[in-house]
Amino acid sequence: MSTVFLFSGQGEQYPGMLADLPRHPAARAVLDEVSRELGHDVGELDDREALRSNANVQVALFTAAVASWRVVDALGGRAEFVAGHSIGAFGAAVASGALSLTDALGAVRVRGRAMEAAYPSGYGMGVVLGLDERAVAELAERAARPGEPVYATNVNAPRQIAVSGADPAVDRVLELAGPAGATKAERLRVNVPAHCPLMSGPEEQLAAVLRDVKFAGPTVPYAANRTGRTLRSADQVREDLIRSAANPVRWHDAVSVLYERGARLFVQMWPGDTLSRLAATAFPDARATSLRETGPDHVLELVRREAAGSG
Template sequence: MSIAFLFPGQGSQRPGMLHELPAHPNVALTLDEASQLLGRNVLELDEEKILESTVSTQVAIYVAGVAMARALAAEGALPSAVAGLSVGAYAAATACGALAFRDGLRLVHLRASLMEQQFTTGYGLAAIVGLDEEQVSALVAKATTEEFPVYVGNLNAPRQIVVAGALPGVDRVVELALATGCKKAERLAVKVPSHCPLLQNVADVLVDKLKTLEPGTVRAQYMTNRRARPTRVLDRIREDFATNIAHPVRWHDSTQVLVELGTTLFVEMNPGTVLSKLTAEAFPQVTSIAMASTPLDNAARQIRDAMEVLD
């Protein structure tokens, strides 16, 4: 295994992100296909006001990731493995052949709509930087109540952890974390408590929709969100992206396993830059690039060179 494509999740969005995609035939085709399926111009979704919607944000992130992966594929630049953070898992599944674009767009739209409908106010996320999983788990256990539950969500790095839940519980964890002298603890601009049991009903709906998906042929290893394990088994991939919304995402563990399996190049798809920064910091011996800040031709050449070494 040599080249891993990384697909960012919610939080990576920014105004103009779809317009920033490179001028490439496969990007144009993807945007046109998305517009036809959505019944509206997908380029409208990256306007600042519209990105306040969870639905618009997640759909735009999915489309951007798939469009960039398709452009790279057309240039002969292919991954050995894919990994997607949260909603990024859907783009990762599409890139490896486990999920048709039409089905992925439909599922991401449904996922985001259910999240938005269920949590209109009073819930969210916070990032804790400088404490490890054991320390944050202890703070969560101290802060959570039946009325205001809070949970450990994303484990982005050994000392960069996201908590999710009712805002009073989330704020209590932030307060406790700051009192310990952690590097940083603050709420994130997300209105939904992603990756915790509060979203189990959303996961159940998505799992039920899996039986309606088109057949797929898996062409690369897919790293699971929940267990941080590689798989080429179609049903396991689909079960992972459908259910990850109700479970912690073990992101750092996923990238650690990829390095242990021989990854020498991490390539983060649009619109993100954070995932490649995390891998660069955690694994300085491995090259990490972000397509959002790298010319397509340069990146494609670098990936093809890595593929030749792999062969």
């Protein structure tokens, strides 16, 4: 049986998440390295006001994810697969060995700034529970107006589908969802229309950066956002990081492939637990937890037990 390390996507940020990281030299080293690259203390991004910026959120989430993974790694915790949702894919790429922290951080900064500059206000995301992808896509078609586009995007679970677009159109989808049979429909804490054609411009800017970055073949298989497949070549990881900006995250497909390949322990890195809860719901016979929920020592014990085949 195998372990998967999961890396949080946007929406799981909270003020103080960097200060709350496990106290360990490995986490401190990441915070220091990121601060040097930024030219200022990354802790400045850790308050409510700073996290209003999409660019800051992406840098802070990436930092939290890599710092927490480095703690688990330093303690001896290893995974057979890694998977990251949206911005979490950059942390997963670092953990897979495909990309250095410095190069990944540079790309994350470009990605966040480009998204924010393209849509500084008036756009965002929502999520619909209880309807499948086709039904949500139909609602998006009904809700769109000239100058107010909206798209069905991320498939987080068979009946948990995100939407991205202009705020009024996103709101119309959420209003239509209840009468259409949704069990829940709400806005997400994401203030850009990610993972849809509106992101073609930021995708081009990200591509210009990542084309010149050195990637290595991942030593730990990396689950792709765009296709849900596990990737083993440097060029495949590069392409996934680029193309997922303007394409839906096929999250459920990705974790389903990992489950089929023997994954029975899903551990989410800092700071969230949404992905581990999705895994617990999708695969009742697997174990799913988060670093924030259990702490690094217990995570290490779970990983060791999984490696030993004792579940």
